[in-house]
Amino acid sequence: MKTRCHNCGATASLDLLVSTNAAGRAFAAAFNVPSPLAPMMLKYLGLFRPVNRELAFARATTLLSELTPFINAGKLTFDRQTTEAPIAAWSWAINQVLAARDTGTLKVPMTNHNYLYRIVQGYDHRKHSTEGDEAAKAWSGSVTSNATIMLNGLRKPVFAGKNQQETYDIVMQDQMPGESADETYERIKDKY
Structure with a gap:
């Protein structure tokens, strides 16, 4: 850049x-x-x-x-x-x-x-946490079978055995220059 x-x-x-x-x-x-x-x-x-x-x-x-x-x-x-x-x-x-x-x-x-x-x-x-606050949910680190994470505005499932924060961290660590977080997720998801 x-x-x-x-x-x-x-x-x-x-x-x-x-x-x-x-x-x-x-x-x-x-x-x-x-x-x-x-x-x-x-x-x-x-x-x-x-x-x-x-x-x-x-x-x-x-x-x-x-x-x-x-x-x-x-x-x-x-x-x-x-x-x-x-x-x-x-x-x-x-x-x-x-x-x-x-x-x-x-x-x-x-x-x-x-x-x-x-x-x-x-x-x-009580009123606002249900209005699509995915950033806070991703930070919470809860592990559920249907947990998701927001990447570039797109909801993605968390990696198997990982919580939202761990999935987010993995994506950010593997992100290549010029690549969006969503593109990184799609590239590495088969590893997890």
């Missing part, structure tokens, strides 16, 4: 990009969230991209560093309220924000996380 230097405009490989300070911090922050949320976080970060410009790595790092402590703690403190915020709540809330963007009810670019935080505060596991 090629990228362009923000200072001189030179084109270089992704390895060079990761070695720059801001880019390295952004990638490190992105990998500090639970794996099912990582793809969703990338879509969410796109909501902060200025019109006609790219989102700067320093800004992406700042945005992620504001969220990851809450996500990893499983609690959100916002507007003088502390709310339980499991991974299912974050997954559901990010999907709600993205849906608002898709329907045109969300003004982009966003400037802060307040809208997301309010949605997380409104999460009720």
